[in-house]
Amino acid sequence: MYTNEMMESMKKVAAAREANAAFEPRRMTAEEKDTLLKTYHPDYKEGEFAVLQIGPNKGDKVPTELAALLQANPRVSPAEIDLSKVDYDVDVLIIGGGGAGASAAIEADNNGASTMIVTKLRMGDANTMMAEGGIQAADKPNDSPAIHYLDAFGGGHFAAKPELLYKLVTEAPEAIQWLNDLGVEFDKDADGTMITTHGGGTSRKRMHAAKDYSGAEIMRTLRDEVLNRQIPVVDFTAAIELILDEQGKAAGAVLLNMETQEILIARAKTVIIATGGAGRLHYQGFPTSNHYGATADGLVLGYRAGAKLLYADTLQYHPTGAAYPEQIFGALVTEKVRSLGAKLINVNGEAFMHPLETRDVSAASIIRECSDRGNGVHTPDGIGVWLDTPMIELKGGEGTIEKRIPAMMRMFGKYGIDIRKEPILVYPTLHYQNGGLDISADGMTGVENLYVAGEAVGGIHGRNRLMGNSLLDIIVFGRNAGQHASEKAKEVTLGALSLSHVDAFTKEMADAGITTDVVSPKLLPDYRRKK
């Protein structure tokens, strides 16, 4: 259980609670944030990145672990794959069964396309399911899509692709309406007004939520809708290679049954990559809040087929991963905990920063507190700062925690920690892939008929993402990809299927002198004990 140091510090936190709750820490200036990020944010650690030697992004730097997978061998040699025996033949093939994939499938189905989802785990085994805090949309009278745009553009360091961000903010209210019409529940007042809160870096309260199961509520409803429409879902089946036609347009995928290892061929007029993020690559040794399958597969598939990456060097470290107890080390503690009034407190009981700075700034600030400033709290397995959850009840009244963040109460409760009475320990955890495959506003990559949606996309958020804009982007860009891919499929006449791009990539590797034992896509992490 708690060490003496932790107990002593916790007493200081409790003693200062009332004063800290009333105290409004000032926000950092632009210059302060800049210096903080450059000194402490993991994205700025030079030694942790490698320069790509081949492919569409040759010369660009990406995390070392990602570079190893992008410049790796195919899992199966093209010579061993028989493309003449087609197992599945559809208009739109969707790779990935999370929120983006499901949204795309529903819209493609609406448009009359024969649609199929393949997913390496189950439908809904996705980061969408684990999103807790909420989804943004500027739908209150004091807010507008323009204010939402400015918040997201500035929060992302002015790097977002304007046409993508424009789409995100202007289609946000409709996305909420679409979900609500499908039966997704939202926290509302008796008169129907959405209960909305702040997220880090928002200038208006536009975070819509379903308690702290926001993503789960959205995901299970979308899954139910996909099943109601009887859209085929091939589960426990991974895509291990894209198939192009002789003109280099996307035309399907090579699939691998995860249990029997059988190879299957899916032919499609258009393909949507909706494979999600990369937390399970554990960049820089960080723990992750991501689901088991978050291994950047879509980036690898797309890159090998010639699609460009954008901002693949920028990752999001969620400021508040659980730092204690060790059984939930790295698990997400939703930002909503801070939206509801909990502040970040150091070992001395001091509120050392404004709790709602953007995520990159908050993460860097916590890392500074725990390193150079020496104000972290040591745990048996690491270090962290306090997130003073009892403040929520001080501010919102008794019962607020149980009503608004029941999942957090349950997660810590299982280990004997009552977050209504005790603060919790947090430290940044690898949370989100800001970058990904580069798309235009219709969702298509530079490879014709290859679309991308969700976390596998780069450029919607720039170099940092605000809370609640990811649940939003999977809906807006998932639907968008489904609509455009199904429309495009109507005019596609498929040519002969080919894997020559894989051979070409292998040759490019050899020409560049890259020799490696690594095969990719990775599909799953390996957590077995090394004996």
Add this chain to the structure above:
Amino acid sequence: MENMVQVFLMGKKYEVPDNLTIMGAMEYAGYQLVRGCGCRNGFCGACATIYRIKGDQELKACLACQTKVENNMYVATLPFFPLVKEVYDIEKVRPTEQIMMQLYPEIYACIGCNACTKSCTQGLNVMQYIAYAQRGEYEKCAEESFDCVMCGVCSSRCPAGISHPQVAMLARRLNGKYLAPKSAHLADRVQEIKDGTFKELLESLMQKPLSEMQELYNHREIEK
């Protein structure tokens, strides 16, 4: 130094550190999980698990990623359970009592044994939410079942063959779509955007030079 405990995974004995979750223990023992592992954080229901502590009569259920191992724990994972999921058109169904009778009539065969509630990995009052569904009280059913991760353990224990998570799923969608109050401000904003109300404002903002954007961002007013 690690304290070791003895566990029986699918009946086979292993020695594992006592601070591990059941999922961690399986990986420690050498399992490369494909099934029975999803979010690893208690939200997805992929790792439903049944266990019994040696010498104890009671068969308990849990999520493998959320539960610490104990000494002499017999573990059987339940990575898939054949729930009944009825197909319906959300646009055509209505939140009437009849809809449950049509789609999930077996809920009326509940014998009140409460095995579902006792086995719930989320600690929900499952039998109570089924009772609400029987009476067509979908708002209450939705609230009572809200934290369900659809792992299926309740259904595996039900003598009446009820697929509780699917019943609750239907109730929540009926509640979310038809019963919960409508949001007028949302409908208004969607219409305004359709009418092009913000188009000019946004486009002029997007055309501003970077320095002006930074200025605007750094000095924007933040709602209290």
